[in-house]
Amino acid sequence: MALNSSFLNRLAGGLVAFALLAACESAPQNQRAEGVQVGQNSSFANLVSAEQVEQSSAQAYGQMLQEANGKKALAPANHPQVVRLRAIAARIIPFSTEWNPRAKDWKWEINLIGSPQVNAFCMPGGKIAFYMGILDNLKLTDDEVAMVMGHEVAHALREHARERMGKSQATNIGASVLSQLLGLGDLGQTAAGYGAQLLTLKFGREDESEADLVGMELAARAGFDPRSGVTLWQKMGANSAGAPPQWLSTHPAGSTRIADIEANLPKVMPLYLRTKAK
Ligand SMILES: [Zn+2]
Secondary structure, three states, X not given: OOOOHHHHHHHHHHHHHHHHHHHHHOOHHHXXXXXXXXXXXOHHHHHOOHHHHHHHHHHHHHHHHHHHHHOOOEOOOOOHHHHHHHHHHHHHHHHOOOOOHHHHHOOOEEEEEOOOOOOEEEEOOOEEEEEHHXXXXXXXXXXXXXXXXXXXXXXXXXXXXXXXXXXXXXXXXXXXXXXXXXXXXXXXXXXXXXXXXXXXXXXXXXXXXXXXXXXXXXXXXXXXXXXXXXXXXXXXXXXOOOOOOHHHHHOOOOHHHHHHHHHHHHHHHHHHHHHHHO
């Protein structure tokens, strides 16, 4: 059967329009059968491609590891805490694709930096780092480590960094502010690029609540007790009495944070108990 090209064009146009409409109308994170619900991602994320963000992230992460290694501050693969962190990550990662289908192709990396900083992060594309200080100072249990990891992984899965970059690109001030921060002046703007932004990102309150919620669910599905979210933040709060740890400067451990976590426990406890029963 011969179809003329204008018909094909119209058909293709119609399909594209339909697909766009379907994409706008489908809000997968709002229609989950169980677990926690979150809103749509900000459309600012569309200003920067996910590939671009993940690529910059991999580069910045690689540089960071190299630097740590040069200072003999990169824990080897057979370090008991590295073994522990990777075992916890291996349980959480399988549940990540439900939140972001790209995650199945991510080259996940989990490393431990031998620094007393109380800090941890997961960069876009699944590049996780824990600092020795967060494990040592807070004496975290496996469940509590899973809460921190789940939280950081949730930022990556929900593409909060991509949103922030999209926003900074929209306002076109991100790069120059960053150059000033790094003391690079105007010349540094291009060199600073995305990678450096990724290492200095702070998320807003909304992204933080979302990461708490999604992180708690990931950890609960992986069989980690979500109630440890409460003890984690209590420990964080107690630890902040002296010099505030790095992680706390971007993650305030206010009483509302703990109250929010407690209020959300009923949504994730059944997932935890189901995994534990298996
Ligand atoms: Zn966070």
